[in-house]
Amino acid sequence: MIIQVRQVVATCALACAAGAVLTACGAPEAPRAARPAPSATSAAPSRPPTLAPGPAGLARVFENGPRTQGKTVALTFDADMTADEGPRAAAGERFDNPQLIATLRALKVPATLFMTGRWADEYPQEARSIGRDPLFEVANHSYSHYAFTANCYGLPTMSPDRMRSDVERAYTAFRRAGVPDAMPYFRFPGGCYDRRTLKALAPTGVTPVQWDVVSGDAFATDADAVARQVLDGVRPGSVVVMHCTRSAAPVTEQAVRTVVPELRAKGFRFVKVSQLIGATSGHR
Numbered sequence: 001m002i003i004q005v006r007q008v009v010a011t012c013a014l015a016c017a018a019g020a021v022l023t024a025c026g027a028p029e030a031p032r033a034a035r036p037a038p039s040a041t042s043a044a045p046s047r048p049p050t051l052a053p054g055p056a057g058l059a060r061v062f063e064n065g066p067r068t069q070g071k072t073v074a075l076t077f078d079a080d081m082t083a084d085e086g087p088r089a090a091a092g093e094r095f096d097n098p099q100l101i102a103t104l105r106a107l108k109v110p111a112t113l114f115m116t117g118r119w120a121d122e123y124p125q126e127a128r129s130i131g132r133d134p135l136f137e138v139a140n141h142s143y144s145h146y147a148f149t150a151n152c153y154g155l156p157t158m159s160p161d162r163m164r165s166d167v168e169r170a171y172t173a174f175r176r177a178g179v180p181d182a183m184p185y186f187r188f189p190g191g192c193y194d195r196r197t198l199k200a201l202a203p204t205g206v207t208p209v210q211w212d213v214v215s216g217d218a219f220a221t222d223a224d225a226v227a228r229q230v231l232d233g234v235r236p237g238s239v240v241v242m243h244c245t246r247s248a249a250p251v252t253e254q255a256v257r258t259v260v261p262e263l264r265a266k267g268f269r270f271v272k273v274s275q276l277i278g279a280t281s282g283h284r
Contacts, residue, residue: 064212066279080243100252124177131177149194220249231263
């Protein structure tokens with residue numbers, strides 16, 4: 001579903017924490033290393049599917065996949081870390097969530113991680129491990145996790161002339177960490193965007209990706225409530241936004257252990273965002 005240009009307003013409340021906000025709605029492509037050869041039954045594209053620019057050359061925003069082409073759902077996880085949170089990480093605060101990644105692997109759940117470049121710089125071994133695992137795909141969540149519009153959940157606001165370079169800087173951080181094939185998809189910090197930001201990103205060739213199901217995992221303490229919100233919201237083609245930042249989303253892994261078997265019992269199949277975009281655009 002391609003949504004109209006607008007300022008996204010998330011449906012769940014967020015808390016602010018010492019100069020950073022975890023979204024609770026949540027570049028020119030680098031040379032790509034070869035992906036593993038697809039199996040005979042795979043419909044993997046030869047290059048990642050993207051959406052063509054919209055009217056006036058604006059980047060077109062992807063929110064969910066087809067509703068009538070099978071019961072597929074994409075779990076996405078924002079790996080948030082702002083550019084100025086190094087001291088908090090040095091003091092022991094953890095912005096990663098290795099147990100969540102281990103659970104996704106154990107359950108064999110494909111997923112898309114929208115990673116900030118700062119997160120990749122802080123956890124290069126984890127970024128590399130995720131990026132080289134065919135179960136996952138890494139996409140861009142900016143370098144700094146600064147807002148691309150004003151009044152975005154208390155995030156520092158980025159100037160328009162920095163938007164493109166911040167996206168490109170994230171891809172540089174992924175390459176530095178050893179991520180071989182980051183995808184040409186982008187998620188706005190806080191989910192906030194407007195026409196100006198879509199114009200600024202159009203030359204990078206990325207497809208902005210939002211969501212249609214808010215997990216409510218940010219700062220949540222009740223895993224069952226998070227799981228229920230996801231299960232109640234998922235429809236065929238849904239994109240679910242969750243987080244891979246355990247200090248600010250501590251119950252996500254537990255919620256995933258409930259969500260995955262229940263959705264599978266309902267006949268849902270987990271896919272990556274690239275598969276939903278490919279099904280939407282017809283790009284193979």
